[in-house]
Amino acid sequence: MKHTLAVLVENHPGVLSRVSGLFARRGYNITSLVVSETEDSSISRMTIVVDGDERIIEQVTKQLNKLIDVIKVNDVTNEDTVNRQLLLVRVNADNSAKGEIAQLMDIFRARIVDIGRKSLIVEATGDEEKIQAIIRSLQPFGIQEIVKAGIISMVRGPK
Amino acid sequence: MLGAELLLKSLEEQGVELVFGIPGGSVIPLYDVLKKSSIKHILTKHEQGAAHAADGYARVTGKPGVCFATSGPGGTNLITGLATAQMDSSPVIAITGQVASSFIGKDSFQEADMLGLSHPVTKYSYLVRDANDIPGIVEEAFFIATQGRPGPVLIDIPKDVFTQKVTEVRNPGVRKHLLEKLKKPELDFTQVEKAVEALKKAKKPLIIVGGGVNNSEGSNRLLQDFAMKNEIPVSQTLMGKGVFPADHPLFLGMVGMHGTIEANWAMQNCDCLLAVGMRFDDRVTGRVEQFASKAKVIHVDIDAAEHNKNRASDIPIVGDSKDFLEVLCEKLWASRNNKEWLRSILIQNPVEKVNFGRGLDPEGVMNLINSLLDDDTVVVTDVGQHQMWAALFVHPKKPRSFITSGGLGTMGFGLPAAIGVQMAYPDKKVVLITGDGSLQMNLQELAVIKQWNLPIKIFLINNGSLGMVRQWQELFFQENYAETILEVGPDWEKLAGAYNIKAKTLYENRELKETLHSSMANREPWLVDIKVDPGANVFPMVPAGCSLDQMYRSWKNEAHVSSIG
DSSP states (O other): EEEEEEEEEEEEETHHHHHHHHHHHTOOOEEEEEEEEEESSTEEEEEEEEEEOOOHHHHHHHHHHHTTTTTEEEEEETTTTTEEEEEEEEEEEEEEHHHHHHHHHHHHOOEEEEOOSSSEEEEEEOOHHOOOOHHHHGGGEEEEEEOOOEEEEEOOOOO | OHHHHHHHHHHHHHOOOOEEEEOOHHHHHHTGGGGGGEEEEEOOOOOHHHHHHHHHHHHHHHHOOEEEEEHHHHHHHHHHHHHHHHHOOOOOEEEEEEEGGTTTTOOOOOOOOOOHGGGSSSSSSEEEOOOOGGHHHHHHHHHHHHSSSSEEEEEEEEEHHHSSOOOOOOOOOOOHHHHHHHHOOOHHHHHHHHHHHHHHHOOSEEEOOHHHHHHHHTHHHHHHHHHHHHHHHHHHHEGTTSSSSSSTEEEEEEESSOOHHHHHHHHHSSSSEEEESOOOHHHHHSSGGGGGTTTTEEEEEEEETTTTSSSEEEEEESSSSHHHHHHHHHOOOOOOHHHHHHHHHHSSSSOOOOOOOSOHHHHHHHHHHHHHHTTOOOEEEOOOOOHHHHHOOOSSSTTTEEEEOOOSOOTOHHHHHHHHHHHOTTEEEEEEEEHHHTTSSSSHHHHHHTTTTTOOEEEEEEEEHHHHHHHHHHSSSSSOOOOOOOOSSOOOOHHHHOOOOOEEESSSHHHHHHHHHHHHHHSEEEEEEBBBTOOOOOOSSSSTTTTTTBBBBBTTTGGGEEEEE
């Protein structure tokens, strides 16, 4: 099962290498990894999606916790979170298809951010399911290229 | 003040009295000011020797051992030593020179990415960019190396940082989250309570102790009190040697691939296993799915990541072994009677002795060495057959007195580690049990022994081969002795003589006792080349990947690969 780990780390060079090295060395599977500075510039936040059974996730969490530069590891898989992924797709689009794609993208609240002679670039954000749905809907037109950012995740505030 | 001087001052403040190392281009500025400090420098002949010597020092004292090396090959030569220390949780501090800041990343002469290289083999590593940060980094490095589960730390310092004028020292102290992360864990008393209950209910309890008990000062006494009062048999891993008296009836010896029959049998038949400061290494468990399969496992370790890593435990307890044993002694302090369980363990057949008469019997040699140990003797080993024989038959009497490369199994560890041990304790007797394969891997350090006149006794168990590999080839590879017979070994007497070290070669029993005795009696280094039976194998043996009850009990007898008990 996929788990999402929110990992606070020291923001200095080498930290990413230590974390990715740990995953490589112990054979854990990273599905996605995003690093960004937090509201405190000395601390970065890694959102790591990792695939494995309970025992592997327990080990991943504990091994991460052992790293000196790791401040806190939080498994947010079972928490109520907002998850987002960013997608860019360049899709075939002759003049007749452009309108159709634009309408389709409206449904997903995705945006067309570049228009070429025979193609469009679509930008979208959403959770993993929505991003998959957008990609599927664009496939019939002929996808030229896809770029996705890793998943970021935030626990919802108390209601 | 220069960065180099500030570094030495910071090391002095951490209580460092000696370091092991070799100078080179990037550390000339450091060596240039060495004489101004109180720190004694031991010049090894190879950086690997420096790392192992620092490791030996650290293991025997519990205090960080420090080594210096230059950039590039100096640093890369430390790597085996750091990995050795990492696997056995030893607090080594490595300080490496780096090319000057402006040359970093340009594939400069003698440049190696020490930060990157050190990641998987250290607990932590630093690249110092500003001399003003040195005191803070040194303080934190020592904190990291020694707190929680100990481990090696590397500090990489560019040449220009050594020569930088210190302007405004910055020492923000140890990072706050580290104080929390590495502090001694507090015991979870509900877990402890569960452990007590499990032990109370147990009909066939067994204890296994590992290096963690050696590391936690004072826990050996508590362990002895607890085990003796409750009549629970005690087994150990290789790293757990020295914490329980080997002549006590409750002592079963080592568990695992070359464990004793009693210990392995007890492991496979106990109904409650108390594992303290050990990590269920594959050399201990054999086929892990079948390891202690009847037992409820209580696993006490300071490193939470060890729980459920190799063997799932029923009652994991995060904590220092001393803290745990202290509570256990308070809570479970009733004499109990395990006579029947003990008897069932002790009636297991002893190993059949096989002696081909083609040389000295290594087990007999080990027994003799064992008889020469006084209460404070420290035994250092290399890696291979002699190491396992030593583990089975040579029993130092105190914690931190069996110094061996357990996890990484580094041949060549012994000689430099023995140097570190003897430098730490000039008055203790230090015995190095080594093999002709291992000793040739860091032979160059004989010069250090002579230079400092270290009275180390080198007992060379010489079988003219890479014996452990040869044993595997014999047992599992149809006697195809590919490249394991050392056709040309040195004349060890002449070799020792080249360094002005006294040496003697022994071919038979007649002189053995007298020679070992007389070598121990003086305050000089000695090398005794003991020609043992080249065909001797270490038994018992559990083949790799088999469960602990599938043991070879003696030489080349397939019939003995049978379940015991």
